[in-house]
Amino acid sequence: MRRSSQHSWQAGRVAVLGVDGWRGAWVGALLDGRSVRLVVLADAAAVLAVPDVEVVAIDMPIGLSEDGVRPCDATARDLLKPTGAASSVFPAPVRAVLAAADYAEARELSRAAAHGRAPSAQTFMLVAAIRDLDDVLGDPPTDRVVEVHPELAFRLGLGGVTDRKGTARGSVQRLRALRAVMDVEEALAEAPAGVPLVDALDACAAAWSAQRLAAGTAERVGDGTTDSRGRPMRICW
Structure with a gap:
């Protein structure tokens, strides 16, 4: 039976939230058992304010x-290299870059802090979202918000995904992988207007990772270190 968008999560069940960035906002996938619902969340504060969620798995750098x-970025790229998806892991910016007003200043701050390394323009596009998330995590940070990466979930966890996202073959492969663990087609049919398929699927993959984190069965990469604000530098799936 299809659940309405106003469904209240069943008492006693563990609901989790997977989140992917989208156009200055966030696409969330609320997962309870197999039932999943897609929502649009205006900012990181709205993400953390979603009620009755045990784990929030977000496709965005946390520890900087x-x-x-x-190390978690380097290891994730190495793991994805045999699948052809290593480039999907963008090197996270150094923490100093969060203070940058524009790309030119970001490059200057990064080069000063990171031995001459500067972020790509693609990485800099994530800085506003990383800053937004960093601002609301708190000190010490809440441990229920965890960094994930959809390609690790699709390629190494769920399996059966070999083609790039956004392609016809890649989209079908991701749908098939998610169908095995959640009612993804129902969620897509009732998605908020305008949400792209690629972001919806990534949010669902993040939700699957969140479910594994809640169950204690998730895998992770990282050397166990935290950053200067106590945020772990790790990626889970």
Whole structure:
């Protein structure tokens, strides 16, 4: 039976939230058992304010290095290299970049802190969302918000995904992988207007990772270190 968008999550069940960035906002996938519902959330504060959610798995860097490449990024790229998806892991900016007003200043701050390394324009596009999330995580940060990466979930966890997202083959592969663990087609049919398929699928993959985190069965990469604000530098799936 299809559940309405006003469904209240069943008492005693563990609901989780997977989140993917989208056009200055966030696409969330609320997952309870197999039932999943897609929502649009205006900012990181709205993400953390979603009620009755045990784990929030978000496709965005959380722990940030002060002076170089995060080990979790390097390991994730190595794991995805045999699948052809290594480039999907963008090197996270160093923490100093969060203070930048524009790309030119971001490059200057990064080069000073990271031995001459500067962020790509693609990475800089994420800085506003990273800053938004960093601002609301608190000190010490809430441990129910965890960094994930959809391609690790699709390629190494769920499996059966070999083609790039956004392509016809890649989209069908991702749908099939998610169908095995959740009612993804129902969620897509009732998605908020305008939400792209790729972001909806990534949010669902993040929700699957959140479900594994809640169950204690998730995998992760990282060297166990935290950044200067106590945020772990790790990626889970």
